[in-house]
Amino acid sequence: xxxxxxxxxxxxxxxxxxxxxxxxxxxxxxxxxxxxxxxxxxxxxxxxxxxxxxxxxxxxxxxxxxxxxxxxxxxxxxxxxxxxxxxxxxxxxxxxxxxxxxxxxxxxxxxxxxxxxxxxxxxxxxxxxxxxxxxxxxxxxxxxxxxxxxxxxxxxxxxxxxxxxxxxxxxxxxxxxxxxxxxxxxxxxxxxxxxxxxxxxxxxxxxxxxxxxxxxxxxxxxxxxxxxxxxxxxxxxxxxxxxxxxxxxxxxxxxxxxxxxxxxxxx
Ligand SMILES: [Zn+2]
Numbered sequence: 001x002x003x004x005x006x007x008x009x010x011x012x013x014x015x016x017x018x019x020x021x022x023x024x025x026x027x028x029x030x031x032x033x034x035x036x037x038x039x040x041x042x043x044x045x046x047x048x049x050x051x052x053x054x055x056x057x058x059x060x061x062x063x064x065x066x067x068x069x070x071x072x073x074x075x076x077x078x079x080x081x082x083x084x085x086x087x088x089x090x091x092x093x094x095x096x097x098x099x100x101x102x103x104x105x106x107x108x109x110x111x112x113x114x115x116x117x118x119x120x121x122x123x124x125x126x127x128x129x130x131x132x133x134x135x136x137x138x139x140x141x142x143x144x145x146x147x148x149x150x151x152x153x154x155x156x157x158x159x160x161x162x163x164x165x166x167x168x169x170x171x172x173x174x175x176x177x178x179x180x181x182x183x184x185x186x187x188x189x190x191x192x193x194x195x196x197x198x199x200x201x202x203x204x205x206x207x208x209x210x211x212x213x214x215x216x217x218x219x220x221x222x223x224x225x226x227x228x229x230x231x232x233x234x235x236x237x238x239x240x241x242x243x244x245x246x247x248x249x250x251x252x253x254x255x256x257x258x259x260x261x262x263x264x265x266x267x
Contacts, residue, residue: 010043021034045081079257092143116171166181171216172213174194194238247259247262
């Protein structure tokens with residue numbers, strides 16, 4: 001079978017947080033007890049379809065959570081030629097506050113998400129602060145409205161969105177956590193989203209602190225290795241390494257966007 005048409009893939013860095021406490025399963029090398037967290041969303045631009053993947057949060061949410069907000073992701077996306085106001089397809093990997101904000105900037109997009117995530121965020125576990133606090137009810141409201149407006153496709157498992165781009169439910173971090181596999185000129189890239197926050201999770205087979213199912217979270221690493229061309233083709237969601245390893249698409253976007261369809265440099 002011939003390969004699909006390659007997508008151009010970009011990571012959009014819209015916020016950061018210095019001084020994030022080292023998670024419980026991570027190694028405390030050289031006496032560090034905090035680290036830097038970057039916040040990304042992504043876009044895959046194909047010859048026929050542009051698929052947005054997650055939406056970040058806005059300046060107010062950043063203030064509320066104590067993060068440094070760098071730039072509205074929709075502005076960076078439109079500089080890359082991906083106008084969110086005309087978006088047709090938006091994959092939400094999960095509904096945590098840093099992945100599902102700004103939905104008002106995607107008024108016509110069809111949302112692609114796992115039914116289990118909706119069940120989780122509207123179910124009894126939201127009585128538990130530890131699970132609830134990673135969500136923002138304003139975001140969930142807009143997702144529910146999109147479902148009622150018939151602008152959402154809910155999945156139970158894996159699916160091809162368009163030739164060269166598919167979603168894969170992995171669970172673990174949240175009930176409906178899904179990752180994206182996308183064909184590029186360097187082969188199949190896996191956008192892990194929060195299935196791995198930092199590469200250390202994959203390298204040492206350790207889970208992130210916030211999880212609904214640690215066994216599924218570790219199994220997600222196997223799925224990522226399976227769907228990506230190589231481990232160099234797996235992209236973590238919050239690791240500052242991403243910015244060091246991949247080039248900016250233009251000088252103006254230095255620090256705000258990276259090209260993920262080229263080989264990473266050592267970093
Ligand atoms: Zn998350």
